[in-house]
Amino acid sequence: MASSVTQWVTSCSNIVLSVTALCSSYTLFKDHRAPSVGLFLLGLSAAACVLQPSSSKLIVLQREAEWAGELLAPALVSFDFLWLSQDHNSAHVLLCGSCLLLGLCNWLSADAFSVMTCCLGLSSLSCCLMVCLFAGNALGALGGVALSLPLLVTPQVGTNTLALLMSPAASEGLMKWVLKGALSIGCWASTRALGKFLLDVTDQCNISIE
Structure with a gap:
């Protein structure tokens, strides 16, 4: 019974994240192609x-796709x-x-x-926080923290790569649901923040032209 409940809650958290990320990707596609692709994946x-x-083999591919996204x-x-x-230089280095890392994992x-x-x-x-804090974009900072949280919490040193990607601690339980919820919040916040940031940049360009 407990196992079925855990599986049901995990599936629901993945569905919510999938819908949120895909909707955010669609919203961003016109003006923000790079984050649109990231949220789509x-x-x-x-x-x-x-x-x-x-x-x-399919389980391994599933975990690798999750990590890549x-x-x-x-x-x-x-x-x-x-x-x-x-x-642009920092953007290219990050990309x-x-x-x-994807190629060498x-x-x-x-x-x-x-x-x-x-x-x-x-x-x-750090790149997201640096830009958002200087621009006064609180939603962007929130989105950056929420989207980066799984990368900072899930990895565990001292296990082999396959075990790391399939670790029960990283794929089940309360922590997994919290991280999925954080990613959903990150998708929403980042979408709003990027829209606001683009408007701010456009306004500044218009002011400088005038």
Whole structure:
């Protein structure tokens, strides 16, 4: 009974995250392509987690897709904040670092995998906070913290990569539901924050032209 309740709540949290992320992706697509892609991948991975595959290979692919979505979503949101603030060099470094980690994740040791994931999560968060705090965009700061939280909480040093991606502590229980809820809040807050930030940047450009 407890197992079925846990499975039901986990599925509901994934459904809520998937709907929120996909709706946010659709809203952002016109003016913010990079975060739109990141949230779209996050929504797809959450939708995939609703399924209950019987094959161990499919379970591994499911966990890897979930990790990739949680990795790219905050990085691409921070990329857009940096790009709109004209810090193109930092935006490119963050984007290249994210893609590099995705490509090398299967070649890294367990400790290196955990450290690099945490470092990228901290980099995404610090870039987002730096821009949002200077711009006075509280929603952006909230969204950055909420989207980066799974990367900072889930990784565990000292396990092999496969075990890390399939860790019960990272995939079941109250902490998992809290992290899914945080991601949903992050999607909503980031969508609102990016819209506001774009308006602020546009207004500043209009003022400078006048």
